[in-house]
Amino acid sequence: MTKEILNKDDIKQLVDAFYLKVREDGLLAGIFNSRIKDNWPLHLEKMYSFWESLLLDKVTYHGNPFAHHADLPVDKEHFDRWLALFGETVDELFEGAKAGEAKSRAAKIAAIFQTKIENMRKL
Secondary structure, eight states, X not given: OOBOXXXXXXXXXXXXXXXXXXXXXXXXXXXXXXXXXXXXXXHHHHHHHHHHHHHHOOOOOOSOGGGGTTTXXXXXXXXXXXXXXXXXXXXXXXXSHHHHHHHHHHXXXXXXXXXXXXXXXXX
16 A cells, blocks of 8 residues: 655655665665665665655755765666666555655656766766
8 A cells, every 4th residue: 555755754664665675685785785884774864864855845964965975886787776676665655746756856866876976987
């Protein structure tokens, strides 16, 4: 049964379910687990704030998310997988305008990050 994304509890449900998949994914787990190590609770808290700021218009996230991703060993394949898992998670749990917005924003973030990383590697 799906529902609307309405509050921080919904954001937590989305983030927790998504990163559980990431942590077990054959392509992404090694990259995320080696970077985050035992700091998953802190990372998840940051992600709750990030998505709450984007989807619920509450300014709870402060920072530069790209700076933490700039040197990751990722390419198009990784971004495609990240987006697929994110979209799958949203669709399993939520419906409505905010669910669509979450997927749209994730796609834009992935495109920007991928472009920036590719451009940095050309320097």
